[in-house]
Amino acid sequence: MKRIETTFEHVLFTSRWLMAPVYLGLAMAMLLLLFKFMKELFGLFAEIWSASGSELIIGVLTLVDVALIMNLLIIIMFSGYENFVSKMEDLHSHRDRPDWMGHIGFSDLKLKLIGSIVAISGIELLKGFMNAHNMTDRQLAWMVGIHVTFLFSGLLYAAMDRIAGKGH
Template sequence: MSDHNNRLQPLPALIFASRWLQLPLYLGLIVAQAIYVWQFGIELIHLVNEVFLGGHATEAVAPENQKSAEIVIMLIVLGLIDVVMISNLLVMVIVGGYETFVSRLRLEGHPDQPEWLSHVNASVLKVKLAMAIIGISSIHLLKTFIEIGNLGAPGSRFTEAGVMWQTIIHIVFILSAIGIAYTDKLMAATPGKRTGH
């Protein structure tokens, strides 16, 4: 009897089933995750080559070479961290997005269930994604500030205007995240205020 009452009419059933059209999108993000794992491996090999296998970073003839070697290693490590943070962002979008918009993963009681997944919804996911984007932007900005000492050097990728705009965009990301978090806080507080009246 309850199954008959819960059965949707054809049009609502079609509309509700359309959420499964998102499945290829999440599968595509899994492919992107695999590509980032490959990219991480390439960067890691590059780091090992720089440090141990005769790369530029092993040069210690002059102090300026030592400084240059340290910068090269630092930039590669920051690149690795950048890949990891983007990979974390992908996991949040894949797992959280699928759980929120497509179907339950039924991970309750699983020892590897992410702590944040137990209370995930669209608002929580937006805030977490905004914070992850700020973290990624911070890594890129730090890499820029490390390389900015070579502005006049041949092959330098940065200009003063470029650095300024990168900083402004990072500040906009921070302000946007604060705005999203504040809006989410207001929306969470509204039901309580309504029940009080």
């Protein structure tokens, strides 16, 4: 019976490698976002003389939005891989290794995720307000409601995480 248990635990432990292709897929998603970023950037240059100030600001906010999402993906890929799959031991002495790499736990990762979602939602809300003349009051109200929901969810999660951390 002990042998079956040991084999089962080994299979479960090894199954963490099933996440590796997921992190590779997120890296490929970053490539798609890079194309989206470049398309938006070139579009801004093409419309520089004909676009209004608010249209340019909305375009720049879209670039910031894509950058935040890509930064979030990097954090998720590195932290998730190191927390759930394998340590990146060979990269510890690499001169470009980010200082936070290897130090973000699962709880920190969730806080960074919700913080990024709130920031991205805020940018989308700002873009909506900049483009309010093309939106209905109902659409704007939904955007505000969704943003406030993300904001309060993030605050509540941070409070719960802080309370849970005090018990250790």
